[in-house]
């Protein structure tokens with residue numbers, strides 16, 4: 001199979017971690033008989049330095065012509081970098097918003113996995129971390145409170161602010177379909193999170209999710225109120241497989257789920273549209289404090305590449321091989337500095353990439 005991938009190395013540690021992800025992808029392609037075609041584009045600070053804008057229309061067109069986008073990370077030190085003296089629409093992060101909009105990426109997926117070997121990094125009680133967890137938060141990304149009408153007015157001398165939370169059934173249906181499709185590739189359970197005891201938008205959310213569920217009799221559906229979900233994430237995270245939720249709830253819950261893993265350098269993510277197309281990137285930022293030192297953890301980006309193989313290309317066996325390589329390398333005691341613990345072997349970013357590629361076979 002020919003895989004046409006646009007790469008965005010980006011800023012900070014971005015180029016280092018994307019280089020290692022490509023190394024692992026190339027080895028996977030070699031083993032399974034595929035051809036990787038990479039085209040790099042500039043985004044964020046790297047694009048500002050060359051073109052004066054964080055993302056050009058030509059770069060967007062290149063991304064649109066690809067099957068998927070694999071990204072490192074963008075942005076610099078927000079207090080010292082000259083990029084942050086520019087107008088907001090010219091700053092690095094504006095490139096990210098622009099590409100998400102141009103590619104209609106409405107579904108954001110963030111897995112939160114606790115590996116046995118990294119259980120010590122989990123801030124939860126030992127009896128909870130021992131059980132481990134492997135969940136995926138599916139967050140609606142282009143609707144809801146963050147995109148509704150807003151205004152601040154003064155009425156009778158009193159300041160008042162209004163934000164509106166709107167969803168229509170089509171927006172809910174398309175993310176629910178994604179959630180159930182992905183649950184089918186996992187442990188076949190969807191927990192739909194809402195606030196249906198209070199919000200009309202949540203009552204519609206629940207009704208549409210129920211309708212979609214009828215087409216997936218093999219997937220178990222449960223509903224959970226968002227406040228309860230926030231508690232359950234720290235009380236019993238092992239109960240979750242796919243958490244399906246709207247934009248703001250997903251924003252908060254996905255950060256909570258990430259933090260209970262305790263390892264920011266391990267967390268992958270994907271943003272999908274209604275075709276097979278996706279943008280895959282680590283959940284962390286560009287880590288300018290460690291950029292250029294070859295010490296960043298490339299695993300989040302490598303796992304994002306595995307998600308790309310699974311969700312855009314339906315190459316489950318290849319994705320499994322990458323995920324197994326990550327588990328194997330951790331089991332053998334190799335660690336980058338961010339996940340280092342006593343008795344383990346410290347390796348650099350490129351050494352970690354080499355080890356992962358070797359374990360693909």
Ligand code: NAD
Nearest residue numbers: 073074075076077265284285286287288289290296297338
């Ligand atoms: P960050 O995630 O870059 O870094 C937070 C801390 O985690 C730092 O100490 C960093 O060294 C460490 N860290 C992060 N990733 C690591 C890795 N792979 N290996 C080892 N250590 C790692 O968050 P920040 O410092 O708040 O943001 C830095 C820049 O990244 C900012 O410009 C921010 O806007 C940008 N950012 C970009 C994205 C994106 O591109 N999607 C996401 C978040 C932040």
